[in-house]
Amino acid sequence: MASAVLSGVIDALNTSTPPGDVAVPGRFIACVKREVSVQRLKKTYGDKVEVCSHGHVSAVSQADVVILGCKPQLCEDILGAKGMREALQGKILISVLAGKTIAQIQEFVSTPSTLVIRAMPNTPCKIRQGMTVIAFPPTSSPSSSVESLAITPSETTKTSIQWLFEQTGRALILEEKHLDACTALSGSGPAFACVMxxxxxxxxxMMGLPYVVAQELAAQTMQGAARMVLAGDHPAQIRNSVSTPGGCTIGGLLVMEDGKIRSTIARSIQEATNIASSLGNKK
Structure with a gap:
């Protein structure tokens, strides 16, 4: 996911001029562990990205903005590494970890000068057609010692972070309380859509089409319908416009309703949300 964001930003800097109120990144460092990952990144980005494979602290100490993209259960080990808290002082830390709250990450960092932001991108970011939801620390009065560590981001920072993720598709700012549902809907959503x-x-x-043809028809049809919704059409409006009396569409829709497809998909989002909310508690 971090590679997808990186590719989008680099492409954007090569093809367009960012708005004047955006802090444009001028240097990129990628942290990996395996040698095969080192070679893959060097082959992909050349000299546009510096690849670091000898620990995270060195790279973080040289950065202004850090994207944390590990598995949730590795968060505490990485942020608790010797020298990491000092390296993160005065930096922006963007977490793309499912389930880990801003308060939890801020507690690991335990320094008031680090601005912790959460973002939930999804797989289509790889082709710059992604959906990212961003949550900033609350600006309300702190109710706990952990929340009191959080600092309020400036408008320039918010604009810059949103621009960063807009280079991989769409980006939306929401309150953190919605992040688990967004993880289920847009994060897990591509998997659910691919089942459909x-x-x-x-x-x-089954009805005689070659597999490759059937797959292309299905994929383009789903993409077209989704783009119509993003352009302003309501899904029900699209459905009704295709459903003529006594026609094949309404017949197929009734079979789908017999299979409880609506409640099944909605319950899938509910279950994925519940699991996402529990990931932050796993060690």
């Missing part, structure tokens, strides 16, 4: 895509493809194959 596979089912549509299988139906086409």
């Amino acid at each position: 895509l596979e089912a549509l493809t299988d139906g086409g194959v």
